[in-house]
Amino acid sequence: MIINADEKELAALLTQDGFPVTVCPQAHNGMGASLAWGVEQTARASAWIIAQADMPFIRPATICEVAEAVEHPTALAAPEFQGKRGHPVGFGRAYGEELRRLTGDEGARAILRRHEKHLRRLVCDDPGIIADIDMPADLEPRR
Numbered sequence: 233m234i235i236n237a238d239e240k241e242l243a244a245l246l247t248q249d250g251f252p253v254t255v256c257p258q259a260h261n262g263m264g265a266s267l268a269w270g271v272e273q274t275a276r277a278s279a280w281i282i283a284q285a286d287m288p289f290i291r292p293a294t295i296c297e298v299a300e301a302v303e304h305p306t307a308l309a310a311p312e313f314q315g316k317r318g319h320p321v322g323f324g325r326a327y328g329e330e331l332r333r334l335t336g337d338e339g340a341r342a343i344l345r346r347h348e349k350h351l352r353r354l355v356c357d358d359p360g361i362i363a364d365i366d367m368p369a370d371l372e373p374r375r
Contacts, residue, residue: 234259234270262337271331279303280331282340283320289360290320298322301352308344308351311361317353318361 233251235243236259243253256269271280279302281295294311301309302322309322321340323331330343344351365371 234266234273236260261335263339264334264336267340268332268334271328275328275332277328278305278325279307280323280328281320282323284364286365287319287360287363288365289363290318291358291360294354294356294358294361295320297354297356301354306347306350308347309354310344310351311356311358312353313356313359313361316362318358320361 233246233253234256237255246253254273256266258265298309302324305324305326307324310317
């Protein structure tokens with residue numbers, strides 16, 4: 233898990249629950265810098281699953297499906313719900329260098345656009361892949 237330096241309480245909670253935590257010293261430069269940092273810290277990985285912390289309702293089975301879909305080095309995978317692409321997104325090992333060069337706040341969208349022919353869309357029945365939680369009210373049940 234990649235966190236900002238000022239998130240000490242979050243780091244403690246994640247570590248307590250057994251998650252590896254790394255503090256990105258350039259997190260203030262945007263999501264791209266954080267992703268690049270995380271990939272650099274795990275450079276020996278065979279693939280990367282990029283998930284956003286503000287999307288807590290993604291089903292574990294969906295994450296597993298994305299992970300299985302990026303076993304080949306040039307594979308890209310993302311879940312799709314009702315025609316909308318969501319998160320997490322999986323990147324095979326071949327994209328490591330491009331991920332390490334990310335900067336700014338766009339994240340990895342440009343990589344997905346450049347390599348769209350390799351992107352496997354995994355149609356699923358998981359509305360959590362598009363449920364973005366930005367405000368406490370976003371946690372309230374929808375009617």
